[in-house]
Amino acid sequence: MKLWGGRFTKSTNQLVDDYTASIHFDKKLAKYDIQGSLAHVKMLKKCAIISADDADMITDGLHSVAAKIDSGEAVLHAEHEDIHMNVEKLLTDEIGSAGGKLHTGRSRNDQVALDMRLYLRDTILEMVQLLKDVQASLYTQAEANQDTVLPGYTHLQRAQPVSFAHHLLAYIFMFQRDVERLTDSWKRVNQMPLGAGALAGTTFPIDREFVAGELHFDGLCENSLDAVSDRDFVVEFLSDASIIAMHLSRLCEEMVQWSSVEFNFIELDDAFSTGSSMMPQKKNPDVAELVRGKTGRVYGHLTGMLTMLKGLPLAYNKDMQEDKEGMFDTAETLRGALGLLAPMIETMHVKKESMYQAVRQDYSNATDLADYLTDKGMTFRESHEAVGNIVLHCINENKYLLDLSLEEFQTFSKLIEADIFKALSPEAVVDARKAYGGTGKESVKQQLEKAEGLLKENQDWYEMKFKYL
Numbered sequence: 001m002k003l004w005g006g007r008f009t010k011s012t013n014q015l016v017d018d019y020t021a022s023i024h025f026d027k028k029l030a031k032y033d034i035q036g037s038l039a040h041v042k043m044l045k046k047c048a049i050i051s052a053d054d055a056d057m058i059t060d061g062l063h064s065v066a067a068k069i070d071s072g073e074a075v076l077h078a079e080h081e082d083i084h085m086n087v088e089k090l091l092t093d094e095i096g097s098a099g100g101k102l103h104t105g106r107s108r109n110d111q112v113a114l115d116m117r118l119y120l121r122d123t124i125l126e127m128v129q130l131l132k133d134v135q136a137s138l139y140t141q142a143e144a145n146q147d148t149v150l151p152g153y154t155h156l157q158r159a160q161p162v163s164f165a166h167h168l169l170a171y172i173f174m175f176q177r178d179v180e181r182l183t184d185s186w187k188r189v190n191q192m193p194l195g196a197g198a199l200a201g202t203t204f205p206i207d208r209e210f211v212a213g214e215l216h217f218d219g220l221c222e223n224s225l226d227a228v229s230d231r232d233f234v235v236e237f238l239s240d241a242s243i244i245a246m247h248l249s250r251l252c253e254e255m256v257q258w259s260s261v262e263f264n265f266i267e268l269d270d271a272f273s274t275g276s277s278m279m280p281q282k283k284n285p286d287v288a289e290l291v292r293g294k295t296g297r298v299y300g301h302l303t304g305m306l307t308m309l310k311g312l313p314l315a316y317n318k319d320m321q322e323d324k325e326g327m328f329d330t331a332e333t334l335r336g337a338l339g340l341l342a343p344m345i346e347t348m349h350v351k352k353e354s355m356y357q358a359v360r361q362d363y364s365n366a367t368d369l370a371d372y373l374t375d376k377g378m379t380f381r382e383s384h385e386a387v388g389n390i391v392l393h394c395i396n397e398n399k400y401l402l403d404l405s406l407e408e409f410q411t412f413s414k415l416i417e418a419d420i421f422k423a424l425s426p427e428a429v430v431d432a433r434k435a436y437g438g439t440g441k442e443s444v445k446q447q448l449e450k451a452e453g454l455l456k457e458n459q460d461w462y463e464m465k466f467k468y469l
């Protein structure tokens with residue numbers, strides 16, 4: 001018999017049970033469901049809504065149910081639909097009819113909202129930690145590559161040389177904004193919905209503040225209808241996750257390019273590469289490709305969730321049961337990607353010499369020649385034109401700027417002197433970008449210092465919340 005079977009004269013069709021059950025995925029919430037129930041029963045006891053004896057029995061019972069679910073001993077049934085009713089059924093099997101008092105003043109609607117929030121709190125913490133690990137691996141490589149110069153690109157055409165440290169730091173700052181989005185969302189996730197009942201609140205003299213305190217929530221959901229029908233905190237997580245996935249995908253795309261023979265800028269460690277079943281010479285960046293590919297499912301979950309919610313009248317609708325699988329899969333997808341990327345970045349071999357050769361064989365110092373002439377008195381437009389002519393001459397002669405002799409340079413402008421060779425060297429070109437935020441050595445040092453501070457802040461935030469939960 002169903003927990004809600006009283007007003008029914010027949011049992012449900014087996015197909016309905018199978019179709020409406022969520023236990024095969026919401027069993028992931030068991031730990032949070034029991035955590036919430038323990039706080040709820042403590043409150044019921046404190047407010048004398050149920051007797052102390054019953055409350056103590058329920059508490060003990062919930063602990064043994066938790067242990068049995070953990071060990072795999074407890075059997076969860078689709079017939080009991082979801083994790084909430086499965087736990088209640090296991091509890092009554094364990095302690096008898098007193099188990100039926102646990103649900104006093106509560107509905108599955110506020111219960112599931114609570115479980116989702118507890119789950120997301122843990123997930124956000126974990127994601128912050130994983131992002132921090134990726135940032136740390138980028139930091140290690142950046143620190144070691146302050147003198148490594150490679151071409152910087154716009155339109156995927158060589159543009160101006162940059163230091164590899166500068167390039168990696170760009171990702172550290174992207175992931176920092178991702179961390180900040182997550183830590184900011186925390187304050188909206190960490191609001192306590194229990195006490196909203198099915199939709200209108202409850203007639204029992206409950207103490208919501210007490211439950212919030214027990215579960216370390218920062219505040220209470222203010223409106224019972226909102227508390228049970230709002231899932232924007234899940235949408236927010238999925239959109240934060242989508243931005244993370246987009247950043248990861250761009251980084252991975254670069255790693256795929258860099259490890260090609262055409263670029264030849266990095267070699268991924270054997271432990272993070274795969275081979276081909278047919279072509280013995282192949283070493284493929286499968287991990288980076290899959291991270292890039294899995295971006296699609298993360299975006300998909302965001303779109304699915306927004307679409308599922310858009311037409312729903314207040315308050316709870318069964319459609320909302322569809323909020324879970326995408327959320328779980330998103331967390332799982334990011335967990336896999338972030339967990340792999342940190343060691344993959346840390347162990348990648350940076351081909352400094354090959355990067356340097358690439359910079360030597362391009363015209364990415366042309367802007368610096370124009371700046372040089374501007375410095376000596378030409379307007380920037382005139383020097384732009386002059387350098388354009390020099391580059392064209394070089395292309396026709398199959399040369400790069402640094403292959404020209406001083407005499408050749410001077411046929412284009414008498415302003416060019418012997419110091420031009422030093423000024424156009426890749427190191428000098430990079431280092432000349434001294435303005436704040438540029439690729440110059442000092443600026444990169446400042447960025448590294450800043451990044452180090454941010455990594456520490458992220459770790460502190462994690463430890464503070466972790467302790468507090």
Ligand code: ARG
Nearest residue numbers: 022082108109112316320321
């Ligand atoms: N399994 C349900 C869900 O995840 C729990 C809430 C069910 N509430 C209800 N009134 N049927 O959405």
